[in-house]
Amino acid sequence: MVRRLLALTSGRIAAVILALIALLALLGPLLSPQDPLAGSADILADPGPHHWLGTDYLGRDVLSRLLAGSRLSVLGALQVTVMALLVGVIPGILSVYLGRAFEWVTLRLADTLIALPFLVFAVAVTALLGNGIPQAMLTVGIMVSPLFFRVSRAATLSVARSQYVEAAIIAGASVGWIVRRHVWTKVLPPIAIALAHTAGVGFVVVSSLTFLGIGVRPPAPTWGGILASDLGFLSYRPWAPLLPTALIMATVWACNLLADAIRDVSGEAGRALLDNRKLRGRLAVAGRGA
């Protein structure tokens, strides 16, 4: 599947962007030309040989801060996706097998969770669990988990009721073979699509929260924080928000592009998920979060 994905132009673009961002997150602090926290007298400087992207209102190097901020964004996105995956998938699978009552309750719960404004809840939770990005991201993860619930449920349903699995059992295939051959190919693509979308949500939520100044202590560099400080000095450096904006948008866009590419190469399995109108609506919604 990976090979077919990379054969698509959109798949390649998405992969390259996301790989770059991941690289930044890993190596960001090493690549930074200067200390992202060190101020200087040279405040609000225009881009130049010393500061490629200029400096902010405390004279800190913007490029270094952007690079250093990427780690937090990527971590946040990872936290959301992992949390959503963990919380969503297991009840999703169980809802097919544990009987009517459990099914009804989980379905209603999933419908409701996905309808709530998760950014408001994320903000609220930081008040209760302590001011930190992980707390907020785990909350968001729970609130978008219905996506994985639906996906894994649909996949389980289609496998549980399919005749080819029955046929394979009758033909004497081993359980491991059936899972590898049939279940896996059905379950994996929709999960991958949901993961890509959720990562996009994660990036938006992290930048939104850091933009608000929630979840981080002030000197720490974040994409959202850089934007927020740029906002105060728009009349001096009106172009300043361009780069952090471009970074955020490119990441979100790459995630959505990847999701679409996976859907394109996975054929029916992926499309079935996206045919759920409500989910698709909320997915589209989630794509830009906020």
Add this chain to the structure above:
Amino acid sequence: MSDAALRLTDVRIHDAVGDRDIVHGVSFELTPGKVVGIVGESGSGKTLTCRAVLGILPRHFSVTGGTIELAGRDTSGLTQREWTGLRGTTVGAVFQDPASYLNPSIRIGAQLAEVVRVKKGLTRREARRRALDLLSSVRLREPDLVYRQYPHELSGGMLQRVLIAAAIAADPQLLIADEATTALDVTVQAEILDLLTELRERTGMALIVVSHDLAVVAQLCDEVLVMRDGIVVEQGPTARVLYDPRHDYTRLLIAEHEQYGLDRFRDAAEPALSKELDHVG
């Protein structure tokens, strides 16, 4: 003759995407009260011919040769607005899968009333009366009930009756029944065919019956066209075509139908045949 409800002269239909002709020269004439049948397998061009008569050819398809005259009027230069005026009042149509041809979110009555209000300019109250009349004229047992129902609440046979009611609501001179009975049970199919016959006798409208099923055509039609790959391979009075097929393909169709009890319809066509023969003789 200018009193023909429909006259096709050497009609050709072209597919712009595949850049080829799909229908190669269909000609026939239909006078009021007469029934023409078009038989052929799917892809033979019978449905496209009907769509051309209705002015609803799919995208990329167009009539590139010959003329279609509806009630004496050449349709080649008609504007959208003129077509809209003709449909319903001059030509109506019913199709296979009747459920899909009704709007699922509007009650049956409202859909019928809409047609008569738009096409005949009736008031709301008159339209309601007329819609109820139409429902009983297609032999629906409880018109009041059906009037208030949604399409998904009716059976296939009932829906086809409703569709016929809607098609004849504005008193067209010509009704096209494109595979109108194909998906229905045999008994329901017979009822619908009876209804079409009855309507034709009562209103004097002309009828085109399109089917892949020779039996249907045999039961209803005065004249038959047998189509294959866009070509009319055989055309003539029903009895003659059934008893004395001249083209191999027609013979094949008849042979296939022998086992499905076509004889019954052949017997039904017998008196007509002897009449034909009398004329000849």
Add this chain to the structure above:
Amino acid sequence: MSGAGLGTARLRRAAARTASVAARSIAIFVPVFLVATFVTFALRSLSGLSPAHLQLGESATPESLARIEHEWGLDRPFLTQYLDWFGKVLSGDLGTSWYNGADISRLLTEGAVISLSVAGLALLIGVVFGFGFGILAALRRTTWVDRVITGAMTFISVMPSFVVGIALVAVFAVSLDWLPSAGWVPAERGFGLWLAHITLPAIALSFDTVSDVARQLRAGLVAAYRENYVTGALVRGLGPRRIFFRHVLRNGIGPALTVLGLKFPNLLGGAVVTEAVFGMPGFGQFAAASAQRGDVPAVQGVLVVSIVLVVVFNLLVNLILARLTPASARGV
């Protein structure tokens, strides 16, 4: 059967349907409401947060801490506190703020007025432009008009609202100086002034509604146009305008309305960020500020109000959907 009898019977059926849709929408949210509030309450007692930290800061002694907690009734059993709070919520009382002792219901109402006027305008912009673009793209499907609209909608769909907000401020407030960059003026002080202040935030907030509504509507309409009943209406001799409004729009509008219903939580969430960009003392700012201060009752109030708003909005959309496509209400 008399016409009058028929009329009342139909009315009664419609009322029953409306009631059942309403009951279902609310029934789903009641347990969530209970769970969400219960969990926030439980988290508070587990985390040991108290107004003492807010008021005394680092200088808190165990005695003063206990005194303040007693004043606020936080030394009572957990369930008593919860039930007490819950009873008050039902009568519209959300308690008082730990931060400044103000009445939370009043603060939230003040904030909600601001946020709802912005969200309302954003919704209006979203509906008008979303429907406009969606319908235009559907009517001109597969032409360049359709491609341009679809492309533009995809582009703006990846722009987070605060990014749009900053761009709007940079262009329309800072560079062109057409509209104020920040702040809020109540409508009583002049309608024009009020509108000028909420226009940019509303546009920023509306982008994603516009793009989603437009795309869903286009898809819905294009799918509806492919349906046989359109051909059916066509051969019955109905005109293109009638076919569009009565047959295509009615059946193709569903996805767009559903998405519109899902938009509302987004507008609330978006409010948190856009209000920060535009310096508006709304619901979102209140939520963010309360969260940062650790003002638990205020945060709980925020959650209560957002759940209620979401329920009400969902209810409205479900009712409209049920009215438009009765088949969907019966799960057909």
